[in-house]
Amino acid sequence: MTYPRLLALLFLQPSFSYALPERLNRQVASPGGKRAVQSWYAQKDASWNLQVVSQPEELKDTCDLDFVYESTKGEGIYIYVLDTGVETGLHSPTGPEFPHRLPSLQTWASTAYNKLPETDDNELSHGTGMASLALGQQNGVAKGATLISVKHEENLDDVGPVFGKVHADLVKNKDRQGKSIVLCATHDPYPLIDPNDWPVDDEEVLEWVQWKEETKKWLDKIMNMGVPIVVPAGNEALQPERAKVDFWPSSFSSDDFPLIVVGATDADNVRYAKSQTGPQVTAYAPGQNVVTFNKAGILEEVSGTSYASALVAGLIAGFMSQETPPWQSGLQGRARVAEIRRFIKEDGKSGWKRPNVNGKTAERVIWNGATKKNHEEAVVDPGAC
Numbered sequence: 001m002t003y004p005r006l007l008a009l010l011f012l013q014p015s016f017s018y019a020l021p022e023r024l025n026r027q028v029a030s031p032g033g034k035r036a037v038q039s040w041y042a043q044k045d046a047s048w049n050l051q052v053v054s055q056p057e058e059l060k061d062t063c064d065l066d067f068v069y070e071s072t073k074g075e076g077i078y079i080y081v082l083d084t085g086v087e088t089g090l091h092s093p094t095g096p097e098f099p100h101r102l103p104s105l106q107t108w109a110s111t112a113y114n115k116l117p118e119t120d121d122n123e124l125s126h127g128t129g130m131a132s133l134a135l136g137q138q139n140g141v142a143k144g145a146t147l148i149s150v151k152h153e154e155n156l157d158d159v160g161p162v163f164g165k166v167h168a169d170l171v172k173n174k175d176r177q178g179k180s181i182v183l184c185a186t187h188d189p190y191p192l193i194d195p196n197d198w199p200v201d202d203e204e205v206l207e208w209v210q211w212k213e214e215t216k217k218w219l220d221k222i223m224n225m226g227v228p229i230v231v232p233a234g235n236e237a238l239q240p241e242r243a244k245v246d247f248w249p250s251s252f253s254s255d256d257f258p259l260i261v262v263g264a265t266d267a268d269n270v271r272y273a274k275s276q277t278g279p280q281v282t283a284y285a286p287g288q289n290v291v292t293f294n295k296a297g298i299l300e301e302v303s304g305t306s307y308a309s310a311l312v313a314g315l316i317a318g319f320m321s322q323e324t325p326p327w328q329s330g331l332q333g334r335a336r337v338a339e340i341r342r343f344i345k346e347d348g349k350s351g352w353k354r355p356n357v358n359g360k361t362a363e364r365v366i367w368n369g370a371t372k373k374n375h376e377e378a379v380v381d382p383g384a385c
Contacts, residue, residue: 224334
């Protein structure tokens with residue numbers, strides 16, 4: 001048996017597109033006529049997936065909420081988006097989706113194939129959709145975070161190099177090491193195999209093992225810098241033999257190797273039927289029919305655990321940009337990453353168990369900490385498009 005060298009990017013065909021909702025531009029002023037100082041902002045007409053992220057348990061029965069987010073909104077934090085490109089110059093009817101960005105990085109292979117660094121080469125706009133959900137102005141959780149697109153080829157042997165590219169950039173820019181998150185949906189398209197079951201001279205298997213070990217090496221080095229890495233749980237759960245996470249790098253995740261693995265939920269907060277499960281899964285976020293931009297600047301509904309992962313990356317960026325992040329302080333390197341993973345997985349400040357719906361069990365879904373009071377007092381972001 002041979003293993004084609006194509007990556008699997010965890011996404012589904014977007015179902016449809018529709019017009020961009022108009023954003024309400026309201027101002028709140030103090031009695032003296034000057035804008036009141038606020039610590040929380042509200043985005044009107046936000047997508048349902050953003051509404052879920054900021055919905056407090058106090059408002060569990062309330063529909064049609066604003067997306068409410070803290071005014072730090074990920075500022076000063078960098079999100080590395082690893083994919084076959086992001087349409088970084090994307091403009092929507094409200095303005096640029098990625099105004100906060102640095103020049104894109106590329107692997108050697110991507111450059112050798114003469115790929116343009118600032119474009120999305122995926123026909124389904126996968127990288128652009130993820131970036132928009134993580135930090136986009138219309139669809140993003142962390143609207144102030146800085147995008148660094150890291151473009152690679154759709155070859156399994158380019159997975160290790162793309163993480164190596166991130167590591168090199170973090171070595172070069174040491175000040176980013178405590179202020180960065182890596183988001184990647186690239187993975188081995190096949191269930192884990194045991195190399196012992198194959199002839200030792202099988203070239204394809206030997207290469208597969210080499211690529212796997214190279215990828216794990218770079219992940220290890222990045223986490224040792226204190227940088228969390230967010231990856232998807234996978235979309236193969238409808239195959240009974242693949243119900244649980246069974247591919248790398250997501251399968252590497254454990255308490256000792258603290259990758260943050262994200263599963264997807266639907267609009268009822270019930271696990272998306274295709275979302276794989278297992279002990280590696282750290283958190284759940286909206287991922288079925290979520291709203292994001294394609295590379296043409298059109299809003300679409302898309303599904304997949306990649307998109308749920310993007311929301312979690314944005315969530316972490318928002319927390320990380322706070323003056324005092326909500327996880328245990330004073331930790332460095334891998335211990336810091338493990339603590340961030342623990343916080344996202346189980347802390348009451350990062351998520352809550354949603355109500356069951358029509359006999360279906362809902363999941364503990366991520367939450368950015370916005371309370372009922374924050375919803376009542378939030379004002380429109382003066383810097384919003």
